[in-house]
Amino acid sequence: MAEKDDTTAAESPSAAGPGADRPAADPAAPGREAEEAAGGDSGVEVANDLDALLEDVKRERDEYLDLARRAKADFENYRKRAAREAADAERRGKAALARQLVPSIDNLERALAVADEGSEVARGVGLVHGELQATLARAGVESYDPSGERFDPTLHEAISTMPATDEVEPGTVVETLERGYRLNGQVLRPARVVVSE
Numbered sequence: 001m002a003e004k005d006d007t008t009a010a011e012s013p014s015a016a017g018p019g020a021d022r023p024a025a026d027p028a029a030p031g032r033e034a035e036e037a038a039g040g041d042s043g044v045e046v047a048n049d050l051d052a053l054l055e056d057v058k059r060e061r062d063e064y065l066d067l068a069r070r071a072k073a074d075f076e077n078y079r080k081r082a083a084r085e086a087a088d089a090e091r092r093g094k095a096a097l098a099r100q101l102v103p104s105i106d107n108l109e110r111a112l113a114v115a116d117e118g119s120e121v122a123r124g125v126g127l128v129h130g131e132l133q134a135t136l137a138r139a140g141v142e143s144y145d146p147s148g149e150r151f152d153p154t155l156h157e158a159i160s161t162m163p164a165t166d167e168v169e170p171g172t173v174v175e176t177l178e179r180g181y182r183l184n185g186q187v188l189r190p191a192r193v194v195v196s197e
Contacts, residue, residue: 102189105143108129140183145176147175154187162197168196173191174193177194178192
């Protein structure tokens with residue numbers, strides 16, 4: 001009877017202790033399961049995050065490149081505008097100076113007309129006249145004498161008229177009383193003339 005009890009006790013699952021009939025657990029299994037559960041989706045999420053970050057960086061890069069291009073274009077426009085304004089200011093300055101010098105040149109020409117030819121005074125006045133004319137020419141100012149041309153009210157100012165003759169058609173500049181002056185095609189002072197009618 002005692003033997004039967006021993007056998008029964010030995011065969012009883014409770015004798016071997018709790019969990020004796022379960023297979024031995026793999027020590028790495030719980031960590032691997034957690035890693036697989038967490039890591040399967042996390043790799044896709046990281047890739048998506050990297051793609052989104054890359055798109056953001058590309059967008060920012062394009063914005064900065066566009067900003068740099070616009071800044072460059074704005075600067076180029078500013079440089080051209082500043083150069084144009086400087087050229088306009090220089091032209092206006094030359095025109096203003098020429099307008100102030102022209103009456104002095106007229107007076108020198110009147111003095112030369114009445115001075116004794118070959119005299120010291122005539123030579124001195126001629127030198128001053130020539131120097132002023134050369135200075136204006138270097139600045140782009142040119143004088144013009146329209147004698148014999150058709151009268152043009154944009155270039156000429158009629159001071160007086162005289163009857164036309166067989167040699168002179170009506171509307172022709174017969175005599176130039178004061179030469180005209182222009183700067184780069186812009187009339188600074190129209191020529192003062194006598195016109196046939």
